[in-house]
Amino acid sequence: MTAAARAHGLFQHLYGIEPVGIWAAPGRVNLIGEHTDYNDGFVLPFALPHRTSVAADVLPEQRWAVTSELTGETVEFTLDAKVDGWAAYVAGVVWVLAEQGHRVPGARLTVASDVPIGSGLSSSASLECAVLTALVDLAGLDIPIADRPRLAQRVENDYVGVPTGILDQSASILCTAGNALFMDCRSLRTEQIPFDLAADGLAILVIDTRAPHQHAGGEYAARRAACEQAAAELGVAALRDAVPADLDRLSDDLLVRRARHAITENQRVLDTIELLRSGRHREIGPLMTASHASLRDDFEVTVPELDVAVTAALTAGAYGARMTGGGFGGCVIALVDADRVDNVADAVAKAFAEHGFAEPAAFKAVPSAGAGPV
Structure with missing residues (x-):
């Protein structure tokens, strides 16, 4: 129902x-x-x-x-x-x-x-x-x-x-x-x-790691505050206005890493858009994976379940995979061949069992409509 x-x-x-x-x-x-x-x-x-x-x-x-x-x-x-x-x-x-x-x-x-x-x-x-x-x-x-x-x-x-x-x-x-x-x-x-993956024989697999997702506390606010501090030190309204060369002007390694994620992630979005506009869906995979690495290493918002899910999906043949959402738990998305959705989901479940994690849930995501009357 x-x-x-x-x-x-x-x-x-x-x-x-x-x-x-x-x-x-x-x-x-x-x-x-x-x-x-x-x-x-x-x-x-x-x-x-x-x-x-x-x-x-x-x-x-x-x-x-x-x-x-x-x-x-x-x-x-x-x-x-x-x-x-x-x-x-x-x-x-x-x-x-x-x-x-x-x-x-x-x-x-x-x-x-x-x-x-x-x-x-x-x-x-x-x-x-x-x-x-x-x-x-x-x-x-x-x-x-x-x-x-x-x-x-x-x-x-x-x-x-x-x-x-x-x-x-x-x-x-x-x-x-x-x-x-x-x-x-x-x-x-x-x-x-337009995001018609099915026409290309592709699908987005969402893997719910079942790791509790919580960002209402201090961690989310701390990331935002660090970004605002980095922008203030660089003299820009927001990190959207910064470029990689600006990172050398920051006073603290933590601010460098936080700012580097925001700066490079913005570029990854623009690069992804260009690929989608030209119908090169498979080629967005490496950008997704690079995004996850940045969120893991520079922004430090992943947890072991997210990292294991990404690695397992890639090993099982995903073109790209990344955490989605605020982090500290939650879901991973993977770009996969439509006929390999079950294989990738099974590979992630096996990896979770080997690590002693709770069993993940997985489903295929189809771009859908926004809010309105039913």
């Missing part, structure tokens, strides 16, 4: 009536361009078919109740209440819309999701974006699609308190089926890049 059907069923069970509507937003993987978004750089995500769905109706007064299928918990709140935990991603949407001067109608919402939690596939952004899409439609608000990712990012940054960039929310809202989303995180200019 789909997440939309489960959210609908939960709403009917709780309230005995039909919801006004159902809305959904996807998780995402980032093909390449990791930790570049908050450096005003370039990213290239695509949306997953896995979605978070919200069924909702309107209440006559400004209060909200949200029920999670996962926890079975119902959280009720008003505009003057600060909400913590998973429901903060819902209350934060109400807050940011009100803070922007919109009148947000009270609502009852039920939530169900197919996006794996804690896997670096942006389950939190999919929740924010599904709720945002629902409330905008319920209220009849005239908020252009292009402006919505910034609002959802503010939920994460200013309400929940996680200093993420705008990649996840943009992917969840702006992606289209069959394409990757090329985004300039400074100008917010986007371009849909």
Whole structure:
């Protein structure tokens, strides 16, 4: 049963009536361009078919109740209440819309999701974006699609308190089926890049390492702070404006490594775009692998499970492989021949067993549509 059907069923069970509507937003993987978004750089995500769905109706007064299928918990709140935990991603949407001067109608919402939690596939952004899409439609608000990712990012940054960039929310809202989303995180200019791997006999395999993915704590914030310090020392607005020759001017080896990742990763995104535009899909593999090495050695956000998964996938014949998401756990993506998906997945599972890791999960990712009504 789909997440939309489960959210609908939960709403009917709780309230005995039909919801006004159902809305959904996807998780995402980032093909390449990791930790570049908050450096005003370039990213290239695509949306997953896995979605978070919200069924909702309107209440006559400004209060909200949200029920999670996962926890079975119902959280009720008003505009003057600060909400913590998973429901903060819902209350934060109400807050940011009100803070922007919109009148947000009270609502009852039920939530169900197919996006794996804690896997670096942006389950939190999919929740924010599904709720945002629902409330905008319920209220009849005239908020252009292009402006919505910034609002959802503010939920994460200013309400929940996680200093993420705008990649996840943009992917969840702006992606289209069959394409990757090329985004300039400074100008917010986007371009849909055709990404039809099946026509070339290829596939993207997503390997969920089951290593707990957590970047809400100090490590993510520390990477961002180091990048900002490096940019300040170089006298540029962001590391997007720096070039490799600038690294010699930095005072500290740690800053050199952090900045080198951001600078080289931006170039890898641009190189990947050029290859995809010319249909040279297999040739992006080495760029993916180089991205992982940079994230491992210079940015230091991988963990043993991620590194073992990448090595095993490459050994089994993947054209390229890299961690995706913020790091410190989560998922690896691998570019593989479509008829070797199972072989590569099996090779990773065998390597995990040999290392005593938890059994990984794997699935083939197909570029899918962004947020909208169901």
